[in-house]
Amino acid sequence: MSTVQVEVQSLSKNFFDQSRGEVKAVQEVNFECRGSEIFGLLGANGAGKTTTLRMISTVLQPTAGTARVLGHDVVSDPVEVRRNLGFYSASTALYPRLTARETLTLFARVNKYPAERTRSRVEEMIERFGLGDYAGARIEKLSSGMKQKVSIARTVVHDPPVLIFDEPTVGLDVLNALDLQKAIQELREDGKAILFSTHIMSEAERLCDRIAIIDKGRIRACDDLEGLRAATSQHYLEDIFVHYVTGNDTTA
Amino acid sequence: MDWTAIRLLYLSELRAALRERAVLINGILIPLLMYPLMMWVMFSGILFVTARFESFASRVEIAGLPAEHQALLEGLEEDDGQIEITEVDAPPGSAAAAYREEVEDRLLAGELDAALIFETTVDPPGNAEVSLLSNGSSDQSQTARGRLERALSAERSAWLDRIADEHGLAGAEWQVFDVRSNNLATGRQMGQFLMGMMIPLFFVIMIANGCVYPAIDSTAGERERNTWETTSTLATRRIHIVTAKYLYVATMGLVAGALNAAAMVVSFRSFLGPLLARMGGGGGSGFAFELPLTSLPVLFLTAVLLGALIAAAMMILAAFARTFKEGQSMVTPVILLVIFPVVVLNDPSMEFTPALAGIPVVNVVLLLRQAIAGNVLWLQLGITVLANAAAIAACLWLASRILRVEEIATGSFEGNLFQFLRQQWRPAGGKA
Numbered sequence: 119m120s121t122v123q124v125e126v127q128s129l130s131k132n133f134f135d136q137s138r139g140e141v142k143a144v145q146e147v148n149f150e151c152r153g154s155e156i157f158g159l160l161g162a163n164g165a166g167k168t169t170t171l172r173m174i175s176t177v178l179q180p181t182a183g184t185a186r187v188l189g190h191d192v193v194s195d196p197v198e199v200r201r202n203l204g205f206y207s208a209s210t211a212l213y214p215r216l217t218a219r220e221t222l223t224l225f226a227r228v229n230k231y232p233a234e235r236t237r238s239r240v241e242e243m244i245e246r247f248g249l250g251d252y253a254g255a256r257i258e259k260l261s262s263g264m265k266q267k268v269s270i271a272r273t274v275v276h277d278p279p280v281l282i283f284d285e286p287t288v289g290l291d292v293l294n295a296l297d298l299q300k301a302i303q304e305l306r307e308d309g310k311a312i313l314f315s316t317h318i319m320s321e322a323e324r325l326c327d328r329i330a331i332i333d334k335g336r337i338r339a340c341d342d343l344e345g346l347r348a349a350t351s352q353h354y355l356e357d358i359f360v361h362y363v364t365g366n367d368t369t370a
Numbered sequence: 371m372d373w374t375a376i377r378l379l380y381l382s383e384l385r386a387a388l389r390e391r392a393v394l395i396n397g398i399l400i401p402l403l404m405y406p407l408m409m410w411v412m413f414s415g416i417l418f419v420t421a422r423f424e425s426f427a428s429r430v431e432i433a434g435l436p437a438e439h440q441a442l443l444e445g446l447e448e449d450d451g452q453i454e455i456t457e458v459d460a461p462p463g464s465a466a467a468a469y470r471e472e473v474e475d476r477l478l479a480g481e482l483d484a485a486l487i488f489e490t491t492v493d494p495p496g497n498a499e500v501s502l503l504s505n506g507s508s509d510q511s512q513t514a515r516g517r518l519e520r521a522l523s524a525e526r527s528a529w530l531d532r533i534a535d536e537h538g539l540a541g542a543e544w545q546v547f548d549v550r551s552n553n554l555a556t557g558r559q560m561g562q563f564l565m566g567m568m569i570p571l572f573f574v575i576m577i578a579n580g581c582v583y584p585a586i587d588s589t590a591g592e593r594e595r596n597t598w599e600t601t602s603t604l605a606t607r608r609i610h611i612v613t614a615k616y617l618y619v620a621t622m623g624l625v626a627g628a629l630n631a632a633a634m635v636v637s638f639r640s641f642l643g644p645l646l647a648r649m650g651g652g653g654g655s656g657f658a659f660e661l662p663l664t665s666l667p668v669l670f671l672t673a674v675l676l677g678a679l680i681a682a683a684m685m686i687l688a689a690f691a692r693t694f695k696e697g698q699s700m701v702t703p704v705i706l707l708v709i710f711p712v713v714v715l716n717d718p719s720m721e722f723t724p725a726l727a728g729i730p731v732v733n734v735v736l737l738l739r740q741a742i743a744g745n746v747l748w749l750q751l752g753i754t755v756l757a758n759a760a761a762i763a764a765c766l767w768l769a770s771r772i773l774r775v776e777e778i779a780t781g782s783f784e785g786n787l788f789q790f791l792r793q794q795w796r797p798a799g800g801k802a
Binding site: 133136175176177178179196197198200201203205207209210211212213214215216220224225227228229230256276 | 374375378379382385386387389390595596597599600602603604605606607776780782784
């Protein structure tokens with residue numbers, strides 16, 4: 119079995135909101151993710167998926183608890199965490215005035231990919247994601263499908279062992295979403311540990327090896343699909359989700 | 371410090387900026403082309419207007435010219451030939467008022483440009499009271515008035531010379547004061563004085579202008595485009611990302627200032643110099659617009675200091691903005707804050723004292739003015755560098771404090787710098 123790449127223990131995040139006061143966005147979240155695994159965070163909008171993934175990617179600091187990526191703590195060693203991580207979300211847009219090739223080169227170099235191998239790695243990514251004809255075009259001139267491919271390429275260009283995809287198919291048409299899912303499956307086959315958040319049941323069902331159902335900042339259940347079916351006597355993930363979110367109040 | 375990451379991010383910011391129309395226009399094209407274009411327009415305009423007036427024939431009427439002063443007519447005709455003179459006899463005493471009224475009506479109607487009416491002769495013979503009538507609201511009439519005044523003055527001098535000669539007096543004996551005005555400044559010094567008045571002022575404005583768009587674009591612009599989160603997941607410390615952005619904004623300010631200064635010197639030499647020479651400016655010396663070599667390092671130093679200071683101040687304010695529009699409204703006060711003292715203190719008589727050298731921005735302007743005049747005041751230069759370095763360090767310290775606040779770094783802070791400072795210094799319990 120692959121080694122644990124991401125460990126999350128009692129991770130919590132509180133925000134202060136002027137109208138609502140203290141908001142507990144994530145509470146006591148625990149899970150781990152191994153190499154060659156897609157770990158899904160399934161939850162409704164506002165459930166705490168993005169906040170959890172942002173803490174793991176060091177964009178936000180936890181209020182309590184710990185998260186480690188390849189043993190590096192997100193608070194005390196954030197640069198090493200980011201070096202070993204690729205983060206993709208709907209809110210991580212590309213620099214519109216750079217070309218695809220310039221973007222990939224920048225991300226490879228700043229993320230400490232060896233300088234002497236950067237050029238060949240960038241060309242490999244351009245080839246792998248079918249960007250050849252557009253590699254010299256500015257991002258702002260590309261179609262949304264091509265932008266999405268460049269986004270995935272920039273997420274993986276420094277060959278990180280851990281990848282985070284935060285609701286990656288939001289706003290994509292069916293064909294682009296399927297393309298993205300295919301790319302994520304290929305990355306799992308490459309041995310990557312992948313954290314994947316979504317609120318789309320079919321997507322979680324198709325892609326994830328294990329699923330954590332998250333609601334109001336807490337993980338309500340965490341298992342593979344068969345395990346969740348066995349625990350709830352429900353077949354469809356949608357029913358399993360409803361069962362945990364509305365019918366079962368126990369905490370994980 | 372991770373200088374590799376800083377260099378890569380800095381170059382990538384610059385590359386992206388040079389592909390942005392607004393940055394190119396504000397940071398490069400305006401500083402480079404504004405003055406040559408402005409001065410070319412001014413030069414062409416003045417030449418056009420001058421030529422237009424020179425081609426006009428002034429229509430003047432002279433009434434009751436005494437026989438002793440017929441030379442006045444010759445003087446007017448010799449002036450430049452562009453004059454149409456109608457000479458009439460003096461109207462009899464009873465008709466004088468009516469004649470004057472009629473001349474005034476023709477002047478106001480534009481049928482006549484100026485009139486000279488010799489009203490009464492007084493003793494000794496040849497002396498007279500003269501009315502010079504013109505229409506102050508008409509350029510053509512003003513030109514005609516000028517021509518008549520010059521002719522009258524020449525005729526008066528010639529007349530006095532003749533009288534003095536008859537009495538056996540040399541000119542110097544009756545003139546009391548024989549004023550010989552000498553401007554000791556060389557044309558180069560005159561040019562440096564004028565450049566010293568104008569270049570520092572526009573230099574500051576252009577550096578501020580050059581910093582505005584990059585400062586907003588690299589902070590609020592990133593948030594608006596959703597690229598801030600992308601940047602913050604790069605494997606380098608946040609302070610390195612901010613350093614790269616800061617250096618980029620300062621570079622754009624420096625480039626704008628340097629280009630602007632170069633463009634101004636070229637414009638002064640190519641357009642303003644010939645224009646002033648044509649208009650008779652600069653006394654006998656004329657103007658020579660040449661920067662002393664010693665001013666060039668000072669110019670570069672001041673561009674660096676100002677660019678670094680203005681960039682730091684603007685980035686602190688723009689860090690709170692979540693959209694480009696918010697950024698514009700937050701950064702605008704910096705421009706006013708920088709320009710206000712420069713405009714107010716742009717007094718040529720102001721001495722660059724060590725005390726003034728301690729005031730950021732003002733000291734840079736005064737230092738630059740002195741350098742353009744060919745003076746390098748080392749004490750003031752040292753104080754200026756220290757004062758600006760201290761101000762820059764204070765701004766960067768504040769920036770690092772601000773960026774430690776997660777809500778600001780992620781763009782979820784609702785407020786501006788002043789609200790942030792109030793929260794920071796509020797007694798414990800003020801902020802959750």
